[in-house]
Amino acid sequence: MSEIKVKDKEIVVPGETLAIGMDYLPSHWTYREKDKILASRLGLVVIEGKVLKLVPLSGVYLPKRGDTIIGQVTEILLSGWRIDTNSAYSAVMNMKDATSEFIARGADLTKYFDIGDWVMVKIINVTSQNLVDVTMKGPGLRKLKGGRIVHVNTHKVPRIIGKQGSMVSMIKQYTNCRILVGQNGVVWISGDDPAQELLTVNTIKKIENEAHLAGLTDRVHSYLEKRKMPHSGRNIHETDMPDVQYSEQE
């Protein structure tokens, strides 16, 4: 006797009725009130059998354990560094999570990371009060030297990365730039040619704007195909640094 009120992939607003009847189950960002299932934020409906959930489209980042993020060092602490995570909560990177080098008591910590440095780190713990611990021990986690930073909507990050990193590798191929994407919506781009870097920035902005529309990969492909430039010099991403392993989100 249950009735579903929305189509799959439809955009719903808070308080909108998704289904009536007890046959459907509320999941992420939906709630039940009597026999109705309602949306509890702005998002895209995903119907998985009898389970209804929302995929958020907007909002700021909220730190989550296991996320790889790009942050900026904002403060030197007694035994580590405070890192801005582009969210309401800053993170702490302890000395022992930062480097395997021996750091003597009273050493000048700015030698390792100074205020203003950008770092790619992984969240190891988030407490109930949203105190965040991060580490730099892991594949691809490091200090980011040079390059430029772009901020994007954190909910669009899975689209920028693509399935098994397909989207980001496509951009890398066309623009010959190094790209690192943090779950918190901070993207680091570095290339030899500023024009190529700019193309990368524009491509990422395009993905961000059109992330929720179908046929994204094809559109980005033709966008890059139209604007591709001859590679200047060496091929960047063949040569250095191990890439971060991108896994598909959710």
Place this chain on the structure above:
Amino acid sequence: MTYEKRSDGRRFDELRPIAAKVGVIPRAVGSAWFKIGKTEAYAAVYGPREMYPKFLQDPLKGCLRCHYNMMPFSGSGERVRPGSNRRSKEISLVMERALRPVVDLSQFPNAVVDVFVELPQTDAGTRCAGICAASMALADAGIPMRDLVCAVSAGKVEDKIILDLMYDEDSAEEGVDIPIAMLANSKEISLLQMDGMITKKDLMKAIDLAKKAVDEICDVQKTALKERFNVAEH
């Protein structure tokens, strides 16, 4: 004396023309514009972000902080001292309380969600327009909410119970102005203020008028929120 005809020719239970748009302020996390008649409100939402000053932090849940401001040139054109005053502080507070029941900030301890409402043009019903805009902006900012909030004013001029007062009605002698905010689904009242004297019977009539109008306002809000994602913005 009886009130025969409204100066803009509306029926007594008719809203002024409404328009709304979401995502009008690119740098804000969420934003909205709401226009009802000549009253226009912009709302911008920032956060959840770190709460300063720190002593205002709540370790159990996030805070909601509203800021209401009528621009100095927004009214009849007479010089108004810019910045906050007693009236705007009060309205900021009641707006926060009107929105509080729908937002769920339990995930954001020690953080704050800031809502800024600016009114570039006013013709009565500013707090209602502000609440409508703020509710859309909060949804646009991805804040967990169980419902939208819609607000409209009702009242009485002479012998008529009327909906959505304009300034000349609001300021009429013996006129009664009742701003009402309701949750869109449950029609629970989250704001009810009154300026003037009214009987209980007439008050109930006024609330009923507002209740009917809320659905109309809610439709406009919903459409505006959905339209934000229909076309790729640039």
